[in-house]
Amino acid sequence: xxxxxxxxxxxxxxxxxxxxxxxxxxxxxxxxxKLSSDAEKKEKENTTVAMDFGRITVDEDLVLxxxxxxxxxxxxxxxxxxxxxxxxxxVMVDSTKPETFREAKSILETFRAYAPTPYVxxxxxxxxxxxxxxxxxxxxxRIEEGVKLLPCVAKDKESVKSVxxxxxxxxxxxxxxxx
Amino acid sequence: MPIKGELRDFSTTQILNLxxxxxxxxxxxxxxxxxxxxxxxxxxxxxxxxxPGAERAKVSFKAGKxxxxxxxxxxxxxxxxxxxAGKLTDEQARIIRERAKNTSDKAxxxxxxxxxxVSQNDVLNSVQQHILNVIYALMSLNEExxxxxxxxxxxxNRIHVPIDLENVIIEGSRRIKEIEELNQHLPNLDMALRFPxxxxxxxxxIHLSVEEWRVVSFVNPKNTIRQIAKANNMSEIEIRRIxxxxxxxxxxxxVKPAGMEGAGKPGSPQQGNQQRRPVQKPQVQxxxxxxxxxxxxxx
Numbered sequence: 512x513x514x515x516x517x518x519x520x521x522x523x524x525x526x527x528x529x530x531x532x533x534x535x536x537x538x539x540x541x542x543x544x545k546l547s548s549d550a551e552k553k554e555k556e557n558t559t560v561a562m563d564f565g566r567i568t569v570d571e572d573l574v575l576x577x578x579x580x581x582x583x584x585x586x587x588x589x590x591x592x593x594x595x596x597x598x599x600x601x602v603m604v605d606s607t608k609p610e611t612f613r614e615a616k617s618i619l620e621t622f623r624a625y626a627p628t629p630y631v632x633x634x635x636x637x638x639x640x641x642x643x644x645x646x647x648x649x650x651x652x653r654i655e656e657g658v659k660l661l662p663c664v665a666k667d668k669e670s671v672k673s674v675x676x677x678x679x680x681x682x683x684x685x686x687x688x689x690x
Numbered sequence: 691m692p693i694k695g696e697l698r699d700f701s702t703t704q705i706l707n708l709x710x711x712x713x714x715x716x717x718x719x720x721x722x723x724x725x726x727x728x729x730x731x732x733x734x735x736x737x738x739x740x741x742p743g744a745e746r747a748k749v750s751f752k753a754g755k756x757x758x759x760x761x762x763x764x765x766x767x768x769x770x771x772x773x774x775a776g777k778l779t780d781e782q783a784r785i786i787r788e789r790a791k792n793t794s795d796k797a798x799x800x801x802x803x804x805x806x807x808v809s810q811n812d813v814l815n816s817v818q819q820h821i822l823n824v825i826y827a828l829m830s831l832n833e834e835x836x837x838x839x840x841x842x843x844x845x846x847n848r849i850h851v852p853i854d855l856e857n858v859i860i861e862g863s864r865r866i867k868e869i870e871e872l873n874q875h876l877p878n879l880d881m882a883l884r885f886p887x888x889x890x891x892x893x894x895x896i897h898l899s900v901e902e903w904r905v906v907s908f909v910n911p912k913n914t915i916r917q918i919a920k921a922n923n924m925s926e927i928e929i930r931r932i933x934x935x936x937x938x939x940x941x942x943x944x945v946k947p948a949g950m951e952g953a954g955k956p957g958s959p960q961q962g963n964q965q966r967r968p969v970q971k972p973q974v975q976x977x978x979x980x981x982x983x984x985x986x987x988x989x
Binding site: 513515522523534567569570573575598607609610611612613614640641642643644646647650651668672675676679680682683686 | 692693712731976979982984986987
């Protein structure tokens with residue numbers, strides 16, 4: 512059986528676990544632990560320590576695994592391990608939190624350095640009134656025109672599907688380019 | 691949708707760049723930073739949450755051009771602007787204020803031009819300089835909350851002068867660089883100043899500005915630079931600039947108080963990215979990707 516892997520990355524609390532949960536056919540195997548500091552607890556109760564793990568079975572010969580990276584820098588030793596052999600990656604950005612944009616850009620560059628695989632940027636929480644528009648985010652994050660920056664609501668399955676499909680289309684395009 | 695954030699995360703220069711590139715129209719409001727005392731976790735680090743306080747400044751844009759700016763505590767009306775620019779005397783300004791209380795700036799400008807008090811260029815240049823002064827002052831802020839609202843127009847009674855943002859950003863960046871250099875040169879305002887040996891010799895033939903004399907009059911190893919700034923009602927930037935100039939001219943020397951050795955030194959550089967081995971790329975065929983696409987479409 513062939514397995515392929517995509518990585519969902521982004522800053523702390525960007526919505527990576529929710530993204531995977533919305534589309535995974537299994538309950539996400541989450542290695543979340545209780546947060547230690549009060550400030551962290553204000554954001555959310557649990558955070559991803561090593562990785563989230565979701566699965567989409569195409570057929571008995573092919574399975575897609577979705578790996579969510581831990582958002583906190585102290586776990587970044589896991590990133591490279593997760594990036595190994597990935598088909599592409601999604602960078603999740605919380606559109607309502609400009610304080611995380613610099614970190615999102617830094618994570619994006621780190622993953623780009625790991626492997627020259629296609630990627631898309633998902634602007635999460637676009638249903639929130641405080642969300643920055645994707646046009647503004649592109650300028651704020653200095654994302655080149657050729658890179659897809661997609662509106663996303665991680666709790667909405669259709670929105671997650673759309674992001675994954677766009678990533679797959681990008682992967683196809685790079686294959687066409689090489690052909 | 692509005693753009694909200696804090697200048698510590700997204701600087702004034704970055705906001706101006708965004709507005710310029712996106713050709714936005716609307717008004718940017720910057721609020722005073724109100725420290726909440728509550729810790730928040732950002733990117734794995736604790737920091738104090740900042741709440742928006744009172745409005746500090748408003749800056750308006752039209753199609754990506756700066757058109758108006760006003761700062762809390764500064765009178766932005768035309769008479770004050772022309773008075774500050776030296777185009778109207780204090781007495782003229784007082785009389786005009788009394789007589790034209792309910793007149794809009796635009797109407798007042800016409801009256802003043804027709805009465806030969808000022809020329810059209812005087813009005814435009816003075817307003818433009820006022821707007822730029824506000825913007826450059828805002829560019830030195832580094833933590834305040836902000837909010838940009840699309841299509842929110844400025845006060846129609848004020849005179850709006852369209853200014854290209856490119857030059858503003860370049861000049862603002864140059865000023866920020868100057869501030870950074872000053873900060874680097876004089877990182878600690880808790881240092882004191884003293885006169886060098888033979889100060890009379892050094893001061894011979896030197897022409898100091900009023901502000902420089904004000905600082906010089908407080909030079910004493912007992913006074914910290916911060917205290918001198920406070921006594922003279924100067925901002926940190928102003929005092930740094932003056933002290934830098936005086937020190938470069940050899941008129942004052944920095945005195946490092948005991949126990950402060952090493953203070954103000956730049957921190958150890960952050961660890962650079964470690965050399966990484968290239969991760970292995972998967973060997974996946976196009977047909978596999980197409981199967982994945984079909985599957986996800988069908989979910």
